[in-house]
Amino acid sequence: GDKVKQSPSALSLQEGTNSALRCNFSIAATTVQWFLQNPRGSLINLFYLVPGTKENGRLKSTFNSKESYSTLHIRDAQLEDSGTYFCAAEAAGNTRKLIFGLGTTLQVQP
Template identity: 60%
Template sequence: GIQVEQSPPDLILQEGANSTLRCNFSDSVNNLQWFHQNPWGQLINLFYIPSGTKQNGRLSATTVATERYSLLYISSSQTTDSGVYFCAVGPAGGYNKLIFGAGTRLAVHP
């Protein structure tokens, strides 16, 4: 089945710094979502981005489907950005199920 790899596994930042999280996947996809898991364990939708580029405030994401990767950019990080960021992909032809990566754990210190 499709493999999803996220990097880095852990990231520590000072408040105000920028960061890039990466998601590589091993096969064609028809869905790609980025999530932020907050300290209460809730999965918050950030982007639905099977291809192209989107921006939402300090966050933006780019997926290059032909090269099988997606990037999540966080600019001017804040302590509230801390948590785990998950990339999840829907394999092409795999109905709608999402395959999750292991996540990137981000800690933003003041």
């Protein structure tokens, strides 16, 4: 968790609102992935990012390698968005190994 720091550690949202999760890196990250672990424990890949921005439905993620951070924006939060969000970074020169953050646990309330 030291090399990849996620914030906040926990978050509660009302349905229909927006929020942003953040990852800060103390390593030189070349790529970033975001995962959602749902309440059943399954890990689902949300985004694979090189520096830049990707969007998928109500989710949008940005990776800024120069400033060593990534964000995940959730728009119009729904109950099924609840779970734990993990970011993971691949370090420069350390290919094919991901370093995970400790996660942000999101609860969406009706």
